[in-house]
Amino acid sequence: MTAEAVPVVGTSRRGGTRRVPPSRRRHGVRLAFALALPILAYEAVFVLYPLVRGGMMSLESTRLGSRTSEFVGLDNYRRLLRDDAFWGSLTTTVTYAALVVALAVGFGLCTALLVNRKFRGRTVARSVLTLPWAFPEIATVLIFIWMMNPSFGLVKLLTSWIPWLDRDIGWFTSSPFALISIVMISVWKNFPFYSIVLLAALQTVPAELHEAAKVEGANAVQRFRYVTLPALRPVLLLLSMLAFVFAFRQFTLIWLTTGGGPGRDTETLVISIYNRAFKFFEYGYAAAIGVAGLLVTLTVAIAFLVVNRRLERKAAR
Amino acid sequence: MSSMSTTTLRHVTGVARGAAVLIVCAAVLLPVYWMIATAIQRPATTLLYPPPLLPIEFVPDGFINIFRDLPLLSWLRNSAVLAGIATVITTVLSVFGAYTLSALDWPGKALFGALLLLTQMMPEAIIVVPAFQLYNDLGLLQSLAALSLLHAAFVLPIGIWILRSAFDAVPREVADAARIDGCGHLGVLARVILPLAAPAIAAVAIVAFFASWGEYLFATTMISQTEKYPASVGLATLISQLDTPVSELLAGGLVYALPPVVLYMIIQRFMIAGLTAGAVKG
Numbered sequence: 001m002t003a004e005a006v007p008v009v010g011t012s013r014r015g016g017t018r019r020v021p022p023s024r025r026r027h028g029v030r031l032a033f034a035l036a037l038p039i040l041a042y043e044a045v046f047v048l049y050p051l052v053r054g055g056m057m058s059l060e061s062t063r064l065g066s067r068t069s070e071f072v073g074l075d076n077y078r079r080l081l082r083d084d085a086f087w088g089s090l091t092t093t094v095t096y097a098a099l100v101v102a103l104a105v106g107f108g109l110c111t112a113l114l115v116n117r118k119f120r121g122r123t124v125a126r127s128v129l130t131l132p133w134a135f136p137e138i139a140t141v142l143i144f145i146w147m148m149n150p151s152f153g154l155v156k157l158l159t160s161w162i163p164w165l166d167r168d169i170g171w172f173t174s175s176p177f178a179l180i181s182i183v184m185i186s187v188w189k190n191f192p193f194y195s196i197v198l199l200a201a202l203q204t205v206p207a208e209l210h211e212a213a214k215v216e217g218a219n220a221v222q223r224f225r226y227v228t229l230p231a232l233r234p235v236l237l238l239l240s241m242l243a244f245v246f247a248f249r250q251f252t253l254i255w256l257t258t259g260g261g262p263g264r265d266t267e268t269l270v271i272s273i274y275n276r277a278f279k280f281f282e283y284g285y286a287a288a289i290g291v292a293g294l295l296v297t298l299t300v301a302i303a304f305l306v307v308n309r310r311l312e313r314k315a316a317r
Numbered sequence: 318m319s320s321m322s323t324t325t326l327r328h329v330t331g332v333a334r335g336a337a338v339l340i341v342c343a344a345v346l347l348p349v350y351w352m353i354a355t356a357i358q359r360p361a362t363t364l365l366y367p368p369p370l371l372p373i374e375f376v377p378d379g380f381i382n383i384f385r386d387l388p389l390l391s392w393l394r395n396s397a398v399l400a401g402i403a404t405v406i407t408t409v410l411s412v413f414g415a416y417t418l419s420a421l422d423w424p425g426k427a428l429f430g431a432l433l434l435l436t437q438m439m440p441e442a443i444i445v446v447p448a449f450q451l452y453n454d455l456g457l458l459q460s461l462a463a464l465s466l467l468h469a470a471f472v473l474p475i476g477i478w479i480l481r482s483a484f485d486a487v488p489r490e491v492a493d494a495a496r497i498d499g500c501g502h503l504g505v506l507a508r509v510i511l512p513l514a515a516p517a518i519a520a521v522a523i524v525a526f527f528a529s530w531g532e533y534l535f536a537t538t539m540i541s542q543t544e545k546y547p548a549s550v551g552l553a554t555l556i557s558q559l560d561t562p563v564s565e566l567l568a569g570g571l572v573y574a575l576p577p578v579v580l581y582m583i584i585q586r587f588m589i590a591g592l593t594a595g596a597v598k599g
Binding site: 027028029031033035036038039040042043046047049050051053054057110111114115117119121125126127128129130131132133134135136137138139140141142143144145146147151152153155156157160183188245248249251252255256269270273274277283286287290291293294297298301 | 334337341346349351367368413414416421424425426429433435436437438439442443445470471499531533566569570573574
């Protein structure tokens with residue numbers, strides 16, 4: 001089966017060692033190091049080193065104006081644990097991420113199912129449905145800011161047709177609409193990627209299984225429930241984790257629309273790191289929030305890997 | 318009789334599906350439509366409420382003025398330089414990395430994979446301050462080339478994972494046959510695997526190009542000279558300044574979105590094939 005049919009992350013499908021003569025294998029090992037080393041060096045300079053430096057910064061107190069910083073041990077972390085703003089933004093991050101995961105992956109699945117079957121104009125429909133993925137984030141921000149403008153926006157006109165809704169909603173400036181708005185924008189921008197990957201995964205569901213289920217008298221809903229869904233489960237799990245990580249990392253779409261407001265309503269961890277660092281110049285504290293954020297991401301990722309492995313083992317049995 | 322009702326049912330489902338496709342496509346396209354419709358209006362027309370749902374004017378002023386009033390052309394050129402370098406680096410290093418993970422057995426392989434995964438998880442915001450200080454120390458601020466290195470570092474893991482599944486999908490017999498014919502590892506890679514994985518390589522190049530063309534956080538942190546701005550930063554600064562007419566702003570956004578969209582339309586078929594490569598083998 002195609003448990004790890006999805007390209008992005010995956011465990012090796014090729015378990016066995018290739019039977020090659022020892023000399024060639026030694027050559028292979030040398031080659032592997034020769035090819036992997038530049039990549040490791042590259043990532044070490046541009047990701048690992050800044051990360052370590054950030055970790056060290058989180059143990060220091062840096063103030064605006066002074067070029068020196070003093071070692072304060074775990075003070076920043078102690079402050080973090082007592083900081084309501086930190087817990088608030090953690091909650092905001094998780095809420096935002098959960099909503100985006102559910103809606104983007106869900107909508108991606110629906111659209112993939114919709115254009116999976118052959119029909120006239122399918123190619124066009126596929127292009128249209130995946131278009132937002134090619135649309136850069138800044139262009140996305142520009143258009144949604146304009147559409148959701150509280151005085152002249154198209155959304156104002158559309159919502160004015162809904163009788164019980166207030167006409168003058170500040171989509172980016174009032175609670176809870178700011179959060180709803182950034183979720184909607186993120187879903188529009190990101191669902192196509194999940195749709196493409198799920199479409200690819202759908203191609204691998206054997207047609208015979210569907211036929212067999214049909215012969216047994218299963219209706220469309222039952223076929224989806226008992227044939228399609230189990231086949232897609234590993235991919236869906238993987239995409240959900242990926243969507244969570246992407247949502248966790250999201251900066252541009254939030255920063256340029258709500259800026260984390262109103263108040264701290266949409267201040268995710270990433271936004272609060274940026275604010276702490278570049279608005280209040282509390283580099284040490286910003287770094288501590290960063291380390292905490294990384295720990296949260298890692299926890300989620302490890303949880304995913306464990307669940308994935310367990311499912312794989314169950315499938316192998 | 319029963320076959321008749323089945324046909325009718327199928328017909329109804331077909332129509333329902335068609336309607337659903339139309340509605341969803343319209344909903345997805347609406348923002349893009351509105352962007353174009355606004356960009357071709359006169360500034361005064363954009364300030365009408367309720368806004369006309371169909372454009373009442375077709376004026377190219379927005380597109381002309383944004384190039385006249387702002388250095389959009391050099392911003393776009395900067396973006397092209399940035400994304401070009403990042404794309405080349407990502408694609409070449411992804412080939413190396415994917416080959417070590419797919420075709421070679423070596424100690425440290427699992428660790429290498431885990432490390433790449435870790436990089437993939439990392440929010441950019443965590444390292445933006447230390448990276449800024451690093452670039453500051455090395456005198457690399459304002460350098461587009463240096464910024465593109467940072468972009469590539471963040472797309473590389475995803476590039477490696479895409480290519481790795483494509484390399485995995487190349488039938489082992491084909492590679493072995495080439496090896497028996499006297500090809501070394503690099504010969505097999507160059508003559509057998511790369512041609513077969515061409516769609517996936519195109520997919521990686523596109524993913525890298527999109528990522529760098531659209532990136533904002535690192536770009537706005539590292540580049541502060543107006544003439545060095547990539548288009549993402551340049552356009553974003555206009556949002557807060559509020560003195561650019563909206564039709565001009567959206568015209569600029571459209572021009573900026575055009576290269577990735579056109580590129581995507583051209584190689585979309587490859588793209589889906591490339592991302593699917595690993596899936597076909599099952």
